[in-house]
Amino acid sequence: MLKGRHFIEPFNFSLEELEELFVLAEDVEAHPERLQNCCRGKVQATLFFEPSTRTRLSFEAAMLRLGGSTLGFAEPGSSSAAKGESLADTIRTVSCYADLIVMRNPKEGAALVASRYAEVPVINAGDGGHHHPTQTLTDLLTIRRLRGGIADFTVGFCGDLKFGRTVHSLARALARYPRIRMIFISPPELRAPEYLRQGVLEQAGIEYREADRLEAVIGELDLLYMTRVQRERFFNEEDYIRLKDSYILNAEKMEAAKKSLFVLHPLPRVNEIDTEVDRDPRAVYFKQAKYGMYVRMALIASVLGAVPC
Ligand code: NCD
Numbered sequence: 001m002l003k004g005r006h007f008i009e010p011f012n013f014s015l016e017e018l019e020e021l022f023v024l025a026e027d028v029e030a031h032p033e034r035l036q037n038c039c040r041g042k043v044q045a046t047l048f049f050e051p052s053t054r055t056r057l058s059f060e061a062a063m064l065r066l067g068g069s070t071l072g073f074a075e076p077g078s079s080s081a082a083k084g085e086s087l088a089d090t091i092r093t094v095s096c097y098a099d100l101i102v103m104r105n106p107k108e109g110a111a112l113v114a115s116r117y118a119e120v121p122v123i124n125a126g127d128g129g130h131h132h133p134t135q136t137l138t139d140l141l142t143i144r145r146l147r148g149g150i151a152d153f154t155v156g157f158c159g160d161l162k163f164g165r166t167v168h169s170l171a172r173a174l175a176r177y178p179r180i181r182m183i184f185i186s187p188p189e190l191r192a193p194e195y196l197r198q199g200v201l202e203q204a205g206i207e208y209r210e211a212d213r214l215e216a217v218i219g220e221l222d223l224l225y226m227t228r229v230q231r232e233r234f235f236n237e238e239d240y241i242r243l244k245d246s247y248i249l250n251a252e253k254m255e256a257a258k259k260s261l262f263v264l265h266p267l268p269r270v271n272e273i274d275t276e277v278d279r280d281p282r283a284v285y286f287k288q289a290k291y292g293m294y295v296r297m298a299l300i301a302s303v304l305g306a307v308p309c
Pocket of ligand 1: 054055126132135165166227228268
């Protein structure tokens with residue numbers, strides 16, 4: 001039962017609970033009318049202390065499609081945070097107005113703190129470089145839909161693996177599925193954090209290795225998860241400029257990849273995928289964005305206990 005639950009990190013839900021969400025999301029995709037009015041009268045607050053296009057709009061679109069309403073801010077400068085209000089007080093207040101809080105915040109751990117003060121379920125829409133569990137739902141649903149299941153593949157994570165929260169959440173989530181192999185492709189400065197490599201993957205017995213050239217490993221991959229270099233989390237601009245174009249996926253590199261490869265990207269893209277790749281049927285990142293809305297519909301309806309029997 002997901003009713004009333006917070007969703008702060010991807011492993012807050014069991015594999016069975018995730019499966020329930022994916023089945024519901026696929027059902028919504030096939031029969032959009034099924035959940036059409038199930039959240040009528042419910043209010044979702046979207047509190048975005050950091051920029052967003054897909055996550056905020058897909059949450060809002062999802063709630064509107066469920067028949068509910070949505071309010072909030074996309075710019076912390078327009079909220080009382082700008083006057084120095086604490087996160088705890090903001091959350092206590094918003095709990096009086098909304099049935100569900102979706103929050104993105106630049107501080108790692110902010111969503112967990114919010115969940116301790118909220119009277120309603122809190123969904124983490126990204127906390128700094130830490131986790132982004134609903135992007136993980138999106139990624140897992142995309143993999144499940146396109147490959148027919150979540151097992152038995154080699155995934156390459158490429159780009160900013162140090163600051164990229166989508167990678168941290170997805171790698172951690174995939175470590176619970178069978179026969180997944182991982183290759184982490186990054187410059188030495190942007191390696192996946194040690195807690196993830198040693199604390200999670202090694203503990204779970206996951207087969208993984210690191211590489212610094214995409215060309216050297218692309219032919220082995222069944223899935224390639226590209227990411228942008230996270231400019232906003234760098235301490236200085238020179239390092240960002242030096243590292244930002246470390247990897248650029250183009251048609252020539254795609255020639256060396258399997259015909260059955262899928263290229264995912266949480267988006268926004270900056271330079272790391274040449275737009276010529278968009279025409280390649282193996283590029284699925286815009287499809288992925290659409291699955292994000294279906295799985296968020298399933299999540300909202302479930303935590304609000306609004307799924308019709
Ligand atoms: C990601 C994020 O916010 O972490 N974007 C998203 O939600 N789809 C990826 C990114 O910003 O690079």
